[in-house]
Amino acid sequence: MRVNWRHLAIVLAVLPFIVLFVAWIGFFNVGASSGHWKITEWFLHFAMRSAVRTYALQVEVPHELPRHAIQTAAGHFARGCAICHGAPGEPRSPAALRMLPQPPELAQKIGEWNDAELFRIVKHGIRFTGMPAWPTQARDDEVWAMVAFLRALPPMEGEVYRQLAYGAGGTPSLRAVTIDQAVVECARCHGNDGAGRSSTIPVLAGQSEAYILESLLAFADERRPSGIMALASIAVDNQHFPELARRYAAMKSVGPPRPAPDPSLLEYGRAIATKGIVAANVPACVGCHEKPDRNPHYPNIAGQPSAYIKAQLELFRTGTRGGTRYSHLMAKVAKGLTDHDIEALANYFATLPASTATARR
Template sequence: MKQNIFVTLIVAFVLACLAAAGVVWGGFYDISATSSHTQPVYSLLETAMRRSVVLRSRDIKAPPLGDAAKISRGAFCYRELCVQCHGGPGVAPSAIGMSLQPLPGPLIDAARRWRAEELYWITKHGVKMSGMPAWEVRLSEADLWSVVAFLQALPEMSPRDYDNTVAAAAPRPQCPAPANDATETAGGNPGSPAQARLLLRQYACVTCHVIPGVTGSDTQLGPPLAGLARRSLLPGGLANSEDNLVRWIRHPRGVDPLTAMPDLGVTEEHARQMAAYLLEH
């Protein structure tokens, strides 16, 4: 009896895998942003996201968030980075935000649905396949918590309060900080391979290059970067060295005005971590 049950389960599992493969390979699942997920799929993904955030934020301790200067700084960062997709009290999202699928939820009541530590984790790490970016590399720890402080204050704001708070927010320093800003940025363990892979993703290098150890599409827009240390010359005709690779990563058009590689705003520290990783792989 037990053997029959086991065989039945194996057969059912194989059939389920074949059915799923058929749906994927046949292109039957509509991935267009003009149609939504089915409600069961949407609910499953939303539940998985919430439980993932709860698990990964459980050891985070929020600092005091009631400081007016911190809320003001968070308001400025929110205006620069968040309102385009999430809107605000009396403020609609931009056309980009309203065209995403799934639609970014309003954050007016986010502090009532999420703990401060969870909002921090989401802001820092983003959410895969949702359009929610990770700000870990580009925002300092202070700015990440300032955004959370503003979100904590947002439920009590009327449209007029929101407009006044955002209008009064000091515009300096910029948010996110420019590449030459000395503000400490978040980002895990500097110098580690995992941190370098994060940077290579966050600066979009993997969208044009196949990079060892970094997940991405099999793109052919730029040359693959495996075995870079064995090459005598870097792009732009530079001799192969870490300093020259850092120079190329930060200012490619300064080396070769005709290159299609754009200036990505990579900081000196981040470029050096990326260069060290590429020359080791």
């Protein structure tokens, strides 16, 4: 059979107008009550899986997932994911069961994806579903923390999940309207004592009111990128931010358990902290952060978890962390730090006594 190219060209030219006309008269049913045709459902899932697989090829998977960040990710999961996907001991919302497509129970589906594919889905979401992208595209460290949590999810018991996600803080409200509800929201990750519930969470107890308040505002306004804190901060009525800052500033800081790093690494960190690195234009850290009369917008980093300090220095070095009035100073300093420098500083400051902030309020 010979193909009449002239007729084929006419059909291809007219086809878009036919499709547009059919759409204009409302032929396509966009209602979710009847679901997709089987062929449509198959094609959408086929296209989604193929796209995730292809785009995941460019994802660089870390040598080891950050299991130390699982608690932080669990807190975010409880706030932003469990309502659709459910959680151990917590069934999916009845409304989610009527969604098209229906959000899957993740414990049953995680094994179908590799780490790179999970990262791709968590970071970028999936179009034409209710799966949103991560609240900020600048924090791959948070996305990998969620991947680590998802890997731990299938065998997780309900009590273990509740301890990770809520601690002693209790189940969060959909919107923290009162100050008591705001305290519960914060305590799920920061603890009732402000010491933080994992090594990726900062010690807030004893920080200055000015620093805590400015940080909360920066997170809520998305000037300081964090998908986890963005969701938590907008869940709290910002009229409570000053009171939250006062409460945490008044707490006595006890800090996390101190690590026992290699003595040579500890000494190198002390040298940088007290003398700086002249050749790299890195000033002594204690000149700004440990002075009793320091600027109240400079945090006290003594006694902070080493993993948290390391992550923040890396964010400063890449220019990712910002949004507060003095963040540009740290971004400039961090550019002169190597990975070894950061590791040494994080371990050194984590071993220092965490005392109540004495900065000017």
